[in-house]
Amino acid sequence: MRLSSSLSFSSPGGRTTPSSRSSYLDFKRPNSAWDTRPLSPRGIPPKSRPGSSCGSRPVTPSGRVDSYTGTIKVSIRPNPLTYNPQNRLWEIDETDNLIGNVQDGVSYSFDNVFSPVSVLTNQDVYQRACSHLVRSFLEDGYNCTLFAYGMTGSGKTYSMRGEDHDPGFVRLAVDDIFSKIHETAMSKKYELTVSYLEIYNERVVDLLGQGPLALANLQIRDDSDFGTKIIGINCPAILSKDDLLQLIKLGDAKRKTSSTDYNIRSSRSHAIVQIRLKTVDLISNTSINCTLSLCDLAGSEKATLSAERRKEGAFINKSLLALSTVINKLSLLSTSGSSSSYEHIPYRDSKLTRLLQPALSGSSLILILCTVHLGLNNPSMSLQSVSETYNTLRFAARAKDIVMNVNTNKKVNLGNPDSQRIIEQLRETIENQKKEITTLKLTAQTSPGDQEAHRSLLADLQAELRVQNDRIEHLTKLTDIQAMETMFLRNDVIKEILGGEIDKEFSQKMMTNLEEFHGRVNYELEEKKRYIQQLETQLKSVQQQLLLMDKPGMSEFSSSSNHVEKLLQEQEEEISQLRETIKDKDQIIHSLMKTSKLRRLVDQNANRASDQYKIPVKRASVLEHSNAAGKENFYSDPRNTTSNY
């Protein structure tokens, strides 16, 4: 947005861009300065969606704000360590939250623009830019998403994770959550879970995972409650603040980092901490679930000499490009005021956008912290950082154009406390009865719990077994005799046939009859054997049940069976994942087969052509060339892929 050639920071209409301390709660104030949208860098004041008053928030009779219509909040934070006061290329107006380039006069307006000169701790920045988001999560039941975006080394991890002397946003949000829990302990009950993942080279890895599956590539699936879910990710329940901090520290330590040209400890993955909170209001007897997602994205960067860094960089840039494309599309939809329902937003182009899809499509309040370099001492790096800062500001400005319409999560009415207690009791009774039934089913299918009855059943079964064993013995003997007789007769018949004493037709009939009889006896024998087997199985199970009945702790059986059921469910999910993988592999094989078929055809045609015209033809040179080009693309300068943002 070219506001003016000199940096006067005023809008084309002469209106000064509103000063702001970003707060979602500010939207409650009628006619507040927040009712005016910040100016877009393209100089066009973005339109609101039809029917939506930008920045308005309906308030319920209880004072709870239950929907938000307004833009994404965006804050800009320069890295003070790389700020070079001699290199005065960028100018910041901290009061009016503007940042502009001195050379070309282009200026941008955001919710917060922090100065690299003021000594600001993470706590200062958090208070001004982020604490309201966490409040909306804790008090109003909104899902909230914060992500840190910016060039490598610009201070994303410093802001999100912080350092011992200056704790970052994640730690500060955790502090706020637990102060709220303690403050309201008399009137509210809370349940917390956490998950921590990273997307490294387009693989979703559970940073809280342990054992052989710790590095597995987890699959993302649609979910009716949360938009997306990650199959098999650990979401431990949190019992204390220390618990939560410990888990986050564990995840931090596992996150992939390496040294790059700009940062000796550069994050090579996008990391997302997700805190899920269930709040039960004991007074109104309602409950509400909401999620706070804190994302530290990997930084965009130019190609380096290291092949591994280059490969990582290509994945990072590709996913950031996907994010940038999604933001562009959403921004265009918002500024054109058209409905998004028919527009294709390519959320599935990367794992990052797929995971952020529910948040970006309106289920969450969003805050973006863009970190930038305002100058570096090294001239070549400085040049690069200027273009990267432009890219980041353009991304931030487009994000700022997006109008969101976000509803709080639904409160679930838990009903009147008395009837609730009765329901609880009834539920408990049903649970106990279910356990009893399971135990009874396990102990006996016929007579319940009576050991005497079981013993007599056992005696009956044993007697029946004896009789059947006798029968089988008898039948075996009988069959042996029949077999011998058949053999003798057969010999006689053969002899007679050979000697011509019996007529041929008669002897054949006899043979057939005998063989039929033999078959029948064998069949009967097999039947009996099967019956005996059944009896033996029944017997074994009765014996085991009797043994179990003598053992203490039978009631634990049902809980262990629940555990087994859960395990089975997990196995089923894993099997379905494997099926998906196999499907993918099948598709790959299919395309490979197609390609090789094509290659064969090309070869054949080439051979035919060379035979026909007797011209020496190079084998499949076109394909070889394009394959080589494909490889080159994959490892080529990853910056090429980021030119759009």
Ligand SMILES: Nc1ncnc2c1ncn2[C@@H]1O[C@H](COP(=O)(O)OP(=O)(O)OP(=O)(O)O)[C@@H](O)[C@H]1O
């Ligand atoms: N606001 C700040 N105050 C003091 N030091 C900072 C600040 N921001 C960044 N730094 C320092 O700059 C360096 C790079 O910061 P950081 O690792 O947070 O960058 P990053 O954006 O996360 O980079 P990457 O994308 O490569 O992971 C670190 O040494 C960090 O301590």
